[in-house]
Amino acid sequence: MTLQPSLQHAEAYISIHASHTGPGFHGRPPGPFVTISRETGTGVSTFANQLASRLDHTRPGEKPWTVFDGNLVETMLRSRELSPRLACFLPEDKVSDFQASVGEIVGLHPSLWELIQRTNEMMRQLVRAGHVILVGRGANFATAEVMNGVHLRLVAPTEFRARHKACELGVTVEDAAARNAKVDTARRKYVRSVFDADVAAIQAYDLAINVARVPVEQAVGLAVDLVRHRTPIPAT
DSSP, X not given: OBOSOOHHHHHHHHHHHSSOOSTTSTTSOOOOEEEEEEOTTSOHHHHHHHHHHHHHHHXXXXXXXXXXXXXXXXXXXXXXXXXXXXXGGSOSSSOOXXXXXXXXXXXXXXXXXXXXXXXXXXXXXXXXXXXXXXXXXXXXXXXXXXXXXXXXXXXXOHHHHHHHHHHHHTOOHHHHHHXXXXXXXXXXXXXXXXXXXXXXXXXXXXXXXXXXXXXXXHHHHHHHHHHHHHSOOOOO
């Protein structure tokens, strides 16, 4: 299992595993892979990392299962030889007024819309290579047409998520609840703007898990079972 890969790790992963030209590569089915959408305060990092560890044991492959949570935009920019500073213009979790028609950034860089689409294509490259867990950024919508994926959403009551985030950040429950609401609003806007979809639409997922009612170990077990049934180990 590899946690929170560095930008160099992510770039190497893509260049080595998503651009293979060796015999038999193009005949392989894509995946397996997992995408995770989440309400803020559901403990997605713990869940994703435990899932990667379990999958390494139950669904091992040529490479370890790797969690991508937060570095995709920076990796895409570096791979295009663009400044990582542009990542601040491509938020998923901050309220933004960007639209598909956003113009060029100071006339020197591709439009924000083009950069977002490049990030989506990078996600598709990763899942075709397989053994990845993508968190957020509408990954389930970006990869919906790619076979052998399992799409999850983590949810919980507002009060539960506020207590969890307050403990994580060391703030009051009230402050945490306000922060959670703001971030969730931003993520809904991002998915609506980029994919014309509702991030909370249950039909977009294979499984939604209420983490306030299902302990993380059991939730991970449910996800592992889905991956196992969706992508059986090929006969050797």
